[in-house]
Structure formats: structure tokens, C-alpha cells
Amino acid sequence: MSLLQVTDLQKYFPTYSQKLLRKEGAPVKAVDGLSLKLDPGETLGLVGESGCGKSTAGRTILRLLDPTGGKIEFEGKDITHAKGDELRRLRRDVQMVFQDPYGSLNPRHPVGAIIAAPFEIQGVTPAGGVKKAVQDLMARVGLNPEHYNRYPHEFSGGQRQRIGVARAIALKPKLVVCDEPVSALDVSIQAQVINLLEDIQEEENLAYVFIAHDLSVVRHISDRVMVMYLGRTMEVTDRDTLYERPMHPYTQALLSAVPVPEPRRDRERILLTGDLPSPQNPPSGCVFRTRCPKAEERCVVEIPLPIEIEPGHTVACHFPAARVVL
Amino acid sequence: MNNFLRVRDLKVHFPTDDGVVKAVDGLSFNLEKGKTLGIVGESGSGKSVTSLAVMGLHRGSRAQLSGEIWLDDQDLLKVSDEELRSLRGRKMAMIFQDPLSAMHPYYTVGTQLAEGLLVHSKVSKKAARTTVIEMLARVGIPNPDKRVDQYPHEFSGGMRQRAMIAMALINNPELLIADEPTTALDVTVQAQILDLMRDLQAEFGSAIIMITHDLGVVAEIADDVLVMYGGKAVEYAEVDDLFHQPDHPYTWGLLTSMPRLDRITQERLIPVAGNPPSLINIPPGCAFNPRCAFQEFAACACNEVVPELAESYPNHDSRCHIPVATRAQLFADSIAPRL
Secondary structure (H helix, E strand, O other): OOOEEEEEEEEEEOOEOOOOOOEOOOOEEEEEEEEEEEOOOOEEEEEOOOOOOHHHHHHHHOOOOOOOEEEEEEOOEEOOOOOOHHHHHHOOOEEEEOOOOOOOOOOOOOHHHHHHHHHHHHOOOOOOOHHHHHHHHHHHOOOOHHHHHOOHHHOOHHHHHHHHHHHHHOOOOOEEEEEOOOOOOOHHHHHHHHHHHHHHHHHHOOEEEEEOOOHHHHHHHOOEEEEEEOOEEEEEEEHHHHHHOOOOHHHHHHHHHOOOOOOOOOOOOOOOOOOOOOOOOOOOOOOOHHHOOOOOHHHHHOOOOOEEEEOOEEEOOOOOOOOOOO | OOOOEEEEEEEEEEEEOOEEEEEEEEEEEEEOOOOEEEEEOOOOOOHHHHHHHHOOOOOOOOOEEEEEEEEOOEEOOOOOHHHHHHHEOOOEEEEOOOHHHHOOOOOOHHHHHHHHHHHHOOOOHHHHHHHHHHHHHHOOOOOHHHHOOOOHHHOOHHHHHHHHHHHHHOOOOOEEEEEOOOOOOOHHHHHHHHHHHHHHHHHHOOEEEEEEOOHHHHHHHOOEEEEEEOOEEEEEEEHHHHHHOOOOHHHHHHHHHOOOOOOOOOOOOOOOOOOOOOOOOOOOOOOOHHHOOOHHHOOOOOOOOOOOOEEEEOOEEEOOOOOHHHHHHHHHHHHHHHO
8 A cells, every 4th residue: 555645636726816805817726637656665756847836736745735626645544635633643644844944943942842842732742751852853863962952043054954854753754745855955965964864764664755856866865756847747757767768858858957067068958948837827738838849739739648658657748758868 | 367357365354243254265266258167165165255356346345355356457456436336237247146136126127237238338228228128139038128128026037037147248248257147047947047158158258257056057167167165265177177086075075965967876975074164263274174084194284284275287276185196096996986
């Protein structure tokens, strides 16, 4: 049984007119028909440009946002509309690490209280007491347990991100959604946090949904990778297949655009023109067609459905073709 | 002496209540026309402070500057405010990281672009507008004749950055400083912007200083690279040499801590231990010594003596106490196999 199964998830945000909250206009389809499966201990990378819905997807899966449609199952239990106590219980098993190590910690609370919050909210008393549990957690993520009484501003960005990780793993969850956990950090610090996440995963058999725009980091940490564009899934497969022979033109363009640290290496660049269309008014047919080098008449009228082209490799394109771009 | 920009022993110190912040501490580099210098470093390494010093944007602040910054035949640290103002925006220009805060939200994009023209050359408003529209078209903004009258918030992130580039290039500056111009952008847009900068450089022959923390961007666009750490250059080399024979433990650390897009190199990344130094309390000796894994190979005490920036190979300088031959050996044995 999968740990997490998401079927045809939708999250629409209504838009309002200027006049006194009158509902009107087309909704913003931030996530539109997302399906995924995640096994215990597995890492799924979720990549795409800003505005593609990857963060909204992560938050909706955790039920920080209410889904508009579709189904979310966690350990076989339907949690799509869980609320109240049921939702609070769910939070013991699913947690989140946020992008901004400055904004996601309350500046008025000492670190000890921040990391202890999950215990308090869930009414859990760990063996040996809360203080000991918190100090153990701090040691585990590489912080000095004596800094228990310090405030977030006394820590560096990398250390704050460690605090966020400690808080997320306090209740021994089974799934952690990491939303750009390292993008605010310097390169040398990034690696420290990535290694920490990998160590914890190994010890606890944690599953991660790892949301990031940095395709190199995603390649390093993921088992499988899903590429999103304008709220829809373009391609999902295991990470080696995705990077070595991607089949969707968007994946190919995305990979070819990333600069690699190797001068004078001639790589063919698939240049995308223009910007992301508005998710409020997405193009008809295939949402990527306005920037796709392969687009044809069929792409305008017919939405390409995700098709499993080979075992474990799903592509939503009318003209999929493997191509080496790296 | 055909170097267009020559920086000699530049120091930028900020006195604060807690002590002197030595943001840049003895930096020297050269830049020819038509070439691109990449400045790489982590936050707080002094790269942005350097660029602001070249642009003369520390004037009026409490910063204490010393050294020389020669642009052609003028020392930018000595020229009057008046002269500097006539250079800024005309002979040298800057692209900032965050175009939304670098542009004025109350004025149209066109007005802001035209300002540089109207200030520096005697053109009519009408002629300026025509030039602005041309420039917006050059940087790839669709419908420039409509866009010119829009406000910055009506532009997408990528377009705003294009408009910033257009603003910087409006007077064909000979020196262009780009401070993390693509950091806030998606990779597909970043690729467009880097291509654009390359094309414009080929056309106008400008000298470019590209400040970034992304070694991929540097590999793609730079001719020479300066790696900064704790306000000092630790390595200064041509781009090929820097990537094929990196010569400083900090550069090694940057390379091994970065996952690769194009291949799986290792199961675990090798981070640089510890945190970047505080610029008020720079560690004695080599600023990198508390984080360096190779101190045992050094010829003298790393935590006592400040190493000089010395030539290891022709046109390849680095600042390290480990003998050059040992460093080459260390790189070949323990770093190169992990890249």
C-alpha cells in the first residue's frame, strides 16, 4: 500500500471583482488534475517554474489548503475532507519544512518553545520530558542543545533551517513536505541541510515530497521526479530516466536551460520564448503549447492526457520523444 | 595597460558600534573591454559591496573607502560627485538583483528609462521616447510601444529584469555591473537573460562584471573569475583554469558541495563545514582556516599568518599557505574524483 495516494487533485482559487467581495471571474487553477503516489521512505521531487502550482500542491496534500476536487489518501485513509480532531491527528504523521528560515519561526519564541510546540499542540509527553526531547532533537539536527533558550535571530540561516527540520520531525512523522528548504541558503550551507535531510530519512524511513526549482538539488535527493507546468503534471518518472532521457518537450527545455559548472561545453539549448501564461486563463488544449517548440494544431484542441509510456514513466504530451539534453 | 577597469587594493570598511565591518579588505582586479569578470562568493563575502564601490554608491554613507578604482584614466575614488554623476548611467551602469525594488513604482517604465537619456544627453523627450521603445524591443519585450507606458507592477519578473537591463544599457555604457541579475528568475528566463547579455556585449563591446553565487552561471558567461571569501579574493583565474584546476580549498568546497545536474557524482555531498565568518570578527590568519579541511598541509600556521594572493600558475592566483604542488596533488587525489 502506498503511503500517500493523490488522485486528480484540484485546487482553484476564486477571483473577486473590486466591488465588495462579489465572486466573479474565472478561478485561478493553481493545481488542476494532479495524481501521484508515494511509498514509505521515498522522495518525490516536484519541480517547475514559479507559478506552476508546486507549492500549492504541497500545501493541499498536507491539507493546509482545502482541495477543490480530487482525492487524497494517506495510508489508505481518505483525508480529502478530514477536519477537527481527525486533521490534528493527521499532523502527527505529515509535517512541513518551509522555504523561508526567517518567516517560518516566531521571532518572539525561544527555539526550545518552537521545537516543543508540536508536543504541546498534540498533547504528547515524550519519554524523559519535553525539554529533554527538544534538546535531543536539537543535537540530532546539529544544533547546540544549550542554545535552547536563544531566539531565532541569534541563529544563522542554515541553523534556522535546522530548527525548522527539528520541529518537523519532532513527532516522528511519516511524510514531510519540504517546500524549497534550501533555496534561501548559501551553496556551502545548502549541502549541510541536504545531508541532514538525507540522514534523517534513512534513520526514520521518512517519505519526502521535495519541492524545489533547483533541478540539480532535485536530481541529487529524489527517487522520482514530477515536472509541473501551469498546475498540471507534464512528466513523472524515476530520476535517472528523467534527467537522462526526458520525453516531454517542457522537461527537455527546462533541463537544457540550467547552466552547468563546466565552461566551453557546447550544449544544445532549447530556448523557450515568452513567459508563463496566466493560470487564470490557461491556453486551450495543452497548457504548454504557447511556448512549445513542437506545438501543432492538435495541441490547441486536445488536452494531452498523462500516458504511461513505459513502466513508471508517465508523460502528458501528444508527441513524446526521448531526447538527451544534458 | 589596456585594462579598462583597474581596481587596486580596494578596502570598504563600515564603522559600527560593535566594531569595524571589513566588508572588502584589499581587493584588486582588472577588466578589459568586451570581457566579463565573474565575482563569486557566498552572502557576506563582499561581492555586492565591491560593485557599489565601483559605482560610487557608498558616497554619503559611513563607509570608509581606500585604494584605487581606475576607469579608463579616472580614479573613481577621487573624482568629484559631479564628475561621478556624469559617469554613472552613461559610462558605467548597474543591473540590480531585484527589479521590483530597484524601479520606482509610481513612474512608468518608459519615464524611468528615458531619465538616463534626458540627464546625460541633449535629446528631446520625443526622441528619448523613440530610443526607449527601441531599447525595449532590443531586450525582447513584446509590444514595446504599449509597454513603455505601463508601470513596473504590470510587468512579469522576467520582463522587469529585461526592462532593468534596457535601463542600464540605454546610454551604451562601457562598463556594466550586474549584481545577481538572474537569481530571482526561473531557469528558462535566466537562459534568455544570459543570452541577451552575451548578445549585447558582442554588439556594444561593454565590459561586464557579473556578480553571482551560481558557479553554473559563471561557467556560462565569464572570461575571468574572482572567488571572494570574507572580503578578500581567494582565487583569481581564467574561467577554464578555475574549473579544471581549482587551486583553493574554498573553491573546492564550493564545487563539491554543489550537486550536479548532468551527472550523479556521489551519494553524499561534501559541505564546507561551519558558517561564513563574521566580518567584524574575521578569523586571524587565513579567513577560511576554521572551515578548511586541508590545514595540515600548510607551510605555516594558517590561523596566525594571513596568506598573500600569489600566482600559482600563469594568470592564476590564489591565497593559500599550502604549497602549490601539494595543492595540485590534493586536488587530483581527493577533489577531482568527486566532481
